[in-house]
Amino acid sequence: MTVTRVAVIGGGRNCEHDVSLASATAVADALERAGHQAVRLTIDPAGAWRDRAGDPIGLAAAVGALGSCAVAFPVLHGPHGEDGTLAALCDLAGVPCVGSPLGAGALAMDKWVTKLVAGALGIATAPGRLLTRTDTYTFTHPVVVKPVAAGSSRGVTLVRHAARLGPALDAAFGYDDRVLVEDLVTGREIDVAVLGRPDGSRVVAPALEIVVPADAIFDHAAKYSGEPDFRVPAALDDAARDRLAEAAVRMYDALGCAGVARVDFFLTARGPVLNEVNTMPGLTAQSQVPRMFAASGMPFEALLDLLVRDAVPS
Numbered sequence: 001m002t003v004t005r006v007a008v009i010g011g012g013r014n015c016e017h018d019v020s021l022a023s024a025t026a027v028a029d030a031l032e033r034a035g036h037q038a039v040r041l042t043i044d045p046a047g048a049w050r051d052r053a054g055d056p057i058g059l060a061a062a063v064g065a066l067g068s069c070a071v072a073f074p075v076l077h078g079p080h081g082e083d084g085t086l087a088a089l090c091d092l093a094g095v096p097c098v099g100s101p102l103g104a105g106a107l108a109m110d111k112w113v114t115k116l117v118a119g120a121l122g123i124a125t126a127p128g129r130l131l132t133r134t135d136t137y138t139f140t141h142p143v144v145v146k147p148v149a150a151g152s153s154r155g156v157t158l159v160r161h162a163a164r165l166g167p168a169l170d171a172a173f174g175y176d177d178r179v180l181v182e183d184l185v186t187g188r189e190i191d192v193a194v195l196g197r198p199d200g201s202r203v204v205a206p207a208l209e210i211v212v213p214a215d216a217i218f219d220h221a222a223k224y225s226g227e228p229d230f231r232v233p234a235a236l237d238d239a240a241r242d243r244l245a246e247a248a249v250r251m252y253d254a255l256g257c258a259g260v261a262r263v264d265f266f267l268t269a270r271g272p273v274l275n276e277v278n279t280m281p282g283l284t285a286q287s288q289v290p291r292m293f294a295a296s297g298m299p300f301e302a303l304l305d306l307l308v309r310d311a312v313p314s
């Protein structure tokens, strides 16, 4: 096999910094186990680039390091990374990049725009309102309040009573200047991983169900303190499985995604309701996407090797 020199970028100037560090370490380690060479770069919480030793190197040297590699693998979640920022930097630097390009990253990072795109495709999402800090909102029924662009459930609150609305809005505005207030969706949480191949084919891994306790959301503590209850493959009948896979691929293509994306749904009595699209999903071996591909017989190392090989121009 060909050994590829891969710049693995982790961290980032956002609330998902630590989650990204875990993903980036897992990716770099797995790529090395697969026989590749990983050049580990980190963006610290203040936005400064650091080398493997943790020393600050500045943007120019970072771009030089990217340029010394055959491909960059940005493993950043959230704003200033997953939103297309790093794909754009790689594009300008002329370095091929694993994953979605700028446009798809920016569109998918924006949960309001994702809703508009889904609506245009006839894919259901939770009815919701977009609020800025100057807007007023009157509570009438249970809602989920969330920042338009964040992740790892930061600033996401389930609000069942009017008294909880104010603190929930404050929490969400702590992460973004725009906030979504969405109707509470009742259904099973099902994640679908879509892998786009350079020949235009799309691989959909077996879906994963996140079992969330009744009356709760999949919040930050449930995600990262303890063992989330994932079921892979999710128990689905053929019709539901097909509808979810079709909706996931249509969202992937409409947004212009590349590499692997995780398309998250609620499966309700009336069918799938799209929640969000993650263009750089969690990539530790225990994260949903690697678990889903493992269920189809593709080990973590093989998935990462494929992502890297697909990103290098032939």
Ligand SMILES: Nc1ncnc2c1ncn2[C@@H]1O[C@H](COP(=O)(O)OP(=O)(O)O)[C@@H](O)[C@H]1O
Residues within 6 Å of the ligand: 126, 144, 146, 150, 151, 152, 153, 154, 156, 182, 183, 184, 185, 186, 189, 212, 216, 217, 218, 219, 264, 275, 276
């Ligand atoms: N409209 C909704 N109805 C019910 N639960 C929701 C809704 N929106 C979000 N949630 C719950 O909150 C969790 C986190 O919200 P999500 O929009 O996925 O934000 P993040 O990008 O931080 O993962 C979801 O996994 C789900 O459990």
Ligand SMILES: [Mg+2]
Residues within 6 Å of the ligand: 152, 153, 264, 276
């Ligand atoms: Mg989510």
